[in-house]
Amino acid sequence: MASILIVGSGASGVHFALTALNKGHEVTMLDVGYPQPMPPLAEATFNELKERLDDPVAYFLGTSAETVVYPNADAKFYAFPPSKGYVFAAPEEFKTRGPGFEPFISFAQGGLAEAWTGGVYTFNDDDLSEFPFEYAALEPYYQEISRRIGISAAKDDIAQFSPFGGDYLEPLRLDAHAERLLERYATRRSHLNRHLKFYLGRSRVATLSRDHRGREACDYLGRCLWGCPRKSIYAPSATLDELHTRAGFRYLPGFLAEHFSYESNGRVTAVEATSLEDGQRHTFTAERYVLAAGTLCTSKIVLDSIYRNTGRVERLHGLMDNRHFMMPFVNIGLLGRPVDTSTYQFHQLALGIQAEEAHAYVHGQITTLKASAVHPIIQNLPLDLRASLQVFRKAHTALGVANVWLHDERRSDNFVTIRPVEGTDRTELVITYTSEPPGESQRVVGVQRTLRKALRQLGCFAPSGMTRMLPPGSSIHYAGTLPMTPRPTPLACSPSGQSYDFENLYLVDGAVFPFLPAKNLTFTLMANAARVADIMS
Structure with missing residues (x-):
């Protein structure tokens, strides 16, 4: 069997490694590998944390208040907390620039999915229409990943857009807000489906409704955003822990892989880190x-x-990123109700909006704001601070936000390249993302109009002035720079992930996607990595 060197411990890397080990290969993983800090007071609820921590301000806002969101018309309504800072830390040796593009890059053990919200949705044949294979090629690997990570879901209206797996766990307990939205949807389903092409269902989440493979079921502590102390929400570091128990696996943290050497025939001979x-x-x-x-x-x-x-100095064309907007809303029927933070804090509902072109399907997730920082919301209300606080306390339980993503396509004027850093032998990554898919501005306006109408049917009000169209890069869904193609193409790879330029090099992350659907891509990253490892074997 082959000896394999993998760079990266994120969602793709760990599931490629586990599949390769299952096939009998020897695997070495090279990683910067910043570790997760231990969560404090593992048994405490969100409210108990505020009371029992020695310095709750430092924990929730940062030692220098670095996560305070200042008044800004473009600011998000919630952001990553200080406890996730390690996920986005970067070595001094790594440099990047991208005017107008705000990249999120991770060197943590487990990668960017250490800070995800657990959304797992299969791509269907419409999503995969530009891939060099169909859904059937991924289906067994979706099933395998589902067995590994544990997915809580229900078979509902979202299943027609994202095929439903037979290995899913029972869904998590709904909070009152999500329950009310689903009840309203059930009474207006026919109208919403027929006239707005709007569909609502349960989020599919890699969060456990019962114990699974050494991880504990969700206990509704209300600490999801800040870091689950029970590991109920799957993170790739859990699979990395499993890899450490396997013969034939070697993990080498503390190394920044920078480039590989290769022979004139394109055969890679070594990685330098x-x-x-x-x-x-x-x-x-x-x-x-x-x-x-x-x-x-x-x-x-x-x-x-x-x-x-x-x-x-080459350019890798075709960088893709899901355009992303956040639409806050108020569920009128819940105004004045007491806040219950002992619930699952991330998205509990998923929405879909059909488009005329099947691949242009719009995907969204609804989060009810119960245990997130409140100051980004209060400061955006058109009132003074005292009045804003009073309004917020009455409206807290009724607040929600719809996160919505659109698809993206490869375009030559969106690309990455490098630039030598003066006085060093290193380079910086330069990101250029300047063009939108044709007609996207009009599409966004139409989607937002449809969503407001749907929310109104569900008994909610979405103030138009508070919708945030987030800048390129904010979705953290990047893809397309080294795409899979059915025929040999420079700076691309085969359907089996094998580079056309370097014969013994395989690519298994989002760089290989030739199209970026609106749905969260992490589940497909994991499934495709397992597929490539299986084919390689």
Whole structure:
């Protein structure tokens, strides 16, 4: 069996590794690997944390109040808390720039999905129409990943857009807000489906409704945003823990993989990485090499490798990112109700809006704001602080936000490249994302109009002035720079993830997607990585 070197411990990397180990390969994983801090007071609820922590202000807002959201017409209504800071920390050696594009990059153990909200949706044949395979090729791997991570879901109206797996766990307990929305939807379903092409159902989440593979079921502590102390919400670091128990696996944290060397025939001979402990460069060899560092980091490694070996500065065209907006709303029937934070805090409902073109399906998730920071909401109310606080206390239980994503397509004027950093032998990653898919501005207006109408039918009011169209990069769903193609193409890979340029190099993260549906992509990243590992074997 082959020796395999994987770069990255994110969702793609760990599931490629587990599948490869199951096939008998020896696997070495190279990773920066910033670890997760231990969550404090593991048994405490959200409200108890505020009372029992020695310094609750530091925990919830940061030691220097770095997560305070200041008044800004473009600010999000909630953001990543200080406890997730390690997810987005970056080595000094890694540089990036991208005017107008706000990238999120992770070097943590488990990668960006250490800070995700657990949404798992299968791509259907419409979503995969530009991929070099159909849903049937991914289905067994969706099932395998489902068995590994545990998915809580219900078979409802969302199933027609995202095929439903037979291994799913029973759904989580609904809070009063989500329950009311579903009840209203049931009475208006026919009208919403027929006239607005709007569908509502339960979110599919990688959060446990019962104990599974050493992780505990959700106990409704209300701490989801701040970090689940029970590991009920799946994170790739859980699979990394499992990998540590397996013979044939070696994990090497503390190394920033920068480029690989290759022969004139394109065969990779080694990966060069910098030790973050002493700054020394080290060389690692294997028979096969796998890049699972995330779309942007994988792209930089490929670009740096070409530059180091040939002196050429290439561009990787076709960068994609889901455009994303947040629409806050008030559920009128819940005004004045007491707040209950002993519930699941992330999205409990998923929405879909059909488009004329099937691949342009719009995906969204509804979160009710119960245990998030309140100041970003209060400061956006058109009142003074005292009045805003009084209004907020009456409206807290009734508040919700719909996060909505649109699809994206590869376009040549959206690309990544590198630029040498003066005075060093390193480069910085340069991101250019300037064009939208044709007709997207009108599409966004239409989707927002449809969603407001649907929310009104559900007994809610969505103030138009508070909807936020977030800047490119904010979705954290990046793809398309080294796409899978059915025929050999430069700077691309085969349907089996094998690079057309480098014969023993495999690509298994979002860089290989030739199209980016609106749905959350992490489930498909994991399934595709397992598929590639299986084919390689």
